[in-house]
Amino acid sequence: MIRYISRDTDDITQYVEIDLTKIDEQERKDLKRRISQNSEYTNIIRYEDGGNKLVYKTEVLVPKVAKRDRLNLLMVLGNPATHSVQSGMFFAYERRRGKQGIERWIEHRFWTALRDCRVLIFCDDVASPTHENIDVVNRYKREFLLNSRYESDFNIFILPYFSFPTPSSVGVKGIEPIVGKTIFAKMKIAEFCHFAKIVACNELKNIICFSRTVREEIRKQTKFDEKGIIQNQPVYTINNVLKGATLYYSEPTRRIHTQMGKKILKCVLSVILSQRVS
Numbered sequence: 001m002i003r004y005i006s007r008d009t010d011d012i013t014q015y016v017e018i019d020l021t022k023i024d025e026q027e028r029k030d031l032k033r034r035i036s037q038n039s040e041y042t043n044i045i046r047y048e049d050g051g052n053k054l055v056y057k058t059e060v061l062v063p064k065v066a067k068r069d070r071l072n073l074l075m076v077l078g079n080p081a082t083h084s085v086q087s088g089m090f091f092a093y094e095r096r097r098g099k100q101g102i103e104r105w106i107e108h109r110f111w112t113a114l115r116d117c118r119v120l121i122f123c124d125d126v127a128s129p130t131h132e133n134i135d136v137v138n139r140y141k142r143e144f145l146l147n148s149r150y151e152s153d154f155n156i157f158i159l160p161y162f163s164f165p166t167p168s169s170v171g172v173k174g175i176e177p178i179v180g181k182t183i184f185a186k187m188k189i190a191e192f193c194h195f196a197k198i199v200a201c202n203e204l205k206n207i208i209c210f211s212r213t214v215r216e217e218i219r220k221q222t223k224f225d226e227k228g229i230i231q232n233q234p235v236y237t238i239n240n241v242l243k244g245a246t247l248y249y250s251e252p253t254r255r256i257h258t259q260m261g262k263k264i265l266k267c268v269l270s271v272i273l274s275q276r277v278s
Contacts, residue, residue, distance in 0.1 A: 002183075002190035005055070006164075012061055012142055016163045018054040023182050034178050040082040040167055049216075057085050058165060061158035062181050062202065071276055073119075073154035074204045076195070076218075077253065078211035079175060080160045080200045081168035089138035090158055091253070093129040105129045109257035116257075117265050121151040153273060159198060159214055161214040162191055172213050190223045196241045206272045208248045208265075210256065230271060231264045 005017045020028050031054070035041050045056045059080045066072065077090075084092040093106035107128045114120040121146050129137045144150055145158075164187065176184040195218070199207070209215045220269035224236040227246060236247040248268045251261035 001186045001243055004194060010064055010146065012090070013085070014058050014060045016056055017048075017056055018056075018179075018183060019052070020054055021052050021182070022186075026180055027180050029177070031180055031183070038167075038178075040086075041165075042086075044082060044085055044165060049255070054173060056164065058163035059085060059090055059158075060163075060198075061090070061145055061156065062198065063148050063155055063157065064146045066202075067148055068127065069151060070148075071157045071206060072157065072202060072204050072274065073272070074157040074159060074199065074202075074207045076209045076214055077158065077205060077212070078147050078172040078214055079162035080165040082165045083168065085165045087134060089141055092138055093134060104133060105134070110253050113256040113262055115261055117155065118260045119152060119265070119269055120156055123149050123151060153269075157198070157202065157204060159195060161195055161209075161211065161217065162187065163194070171228050172211065192217065196221075199242050199245055206248070206249050207242075207245055207247050208268055210250050210253050212249070212252070215247070216232075218247060230267050233264070235271075246272075249270065260277040 001019045001022045003017055005015050020031075023031075028051075032047075035045055044055065047053065048055055062129070080090070084090055091110040093105040094108050096104050096106055105128075111120075122141070124140070124144070126135055126140050127137055145156065150153055150156075162172055162175055164175050164179060166172075166178065175187070180186065198204070209218070218238070219236070222238045222242060223250075224238050224247070225241045227235040227237045229235065230248065233249040235249075238245050238247055248271075250256065250265050250268055251258070255261045256265065
């Protein structure tokens with residue numbers, strides 16, 4: 001019912017298709033109404049096959065180039081933000097309003113925190129996003145991420161666990177109210193299969209999850225052992241479909257820039273790197 005249809009693995013933007021023939025007519029009408037009422041889905045969602053298929057854009061980072069002297073690291077997010085999908089780049093920007101109510105765009109706290117924790121530093125200076133330069137900034141970041149042109153001990157993989165985009169203000173909790181219960185139930189199964197496939201195909205042994213909701217979804221779908229505790233958060237080894245991959249938990253992206261958020265992330269990264277040395 002739900003499948004990734006993009007065959008271009010050389011880009012961050014991917015496409016997902018939902019077969020609407022599997023849901024009843026009223027659910028289809030409700031879905032179309034909810035999507036049409038949200039202007040943030042412009043240029044993200046389209047209907048095909050006479051309205052029987054819904055196709056939407058999403059984001060996935062599987063680098064084209066992975067350096068052998070680095071560890072592969074998967075960062076699992078909740079779901080994409082609509083404005084970032086429109087921009088073709090994870091965490092494209094954050095909006096801020098000044099004292100006069102004038103909106104400005106700044107670099108998203110996710111990139112700031114990764115740089116402060118030295119997990120990812122772009123090799124070339126990347127300007128802070130503005131209305132005028134956003135396309136250039138995001139093009140640079142896409143190129144750098146896909147070709148591993150950054151300073152890091154890791155090859156960075158990024159996956160929003162749930163592919164369906166929502167406004168950043170609602171996140172994962174906003175998916176079911178849009179797509180409905182039937183599609184969301186099917187989506188949970190499809191998204192785990194996609195997640196497990198990426199882990200297996202890229203031999204990803206270290207996974208950092210930035211969403212408590214997603215962490216619980218992964219636990220429901222797997223057999224796991226508790227491996228330890230880092231900053232009061234459990235660490236799990238997934239022993240069946242993920243073949244022994246380790247699942248760590250970090251603060252949500254909205255808090256990753258805080259002192260505690262960066263402390264937890266640094267501790268997790270330190271544990272991962274110490275295992276390579278040993």
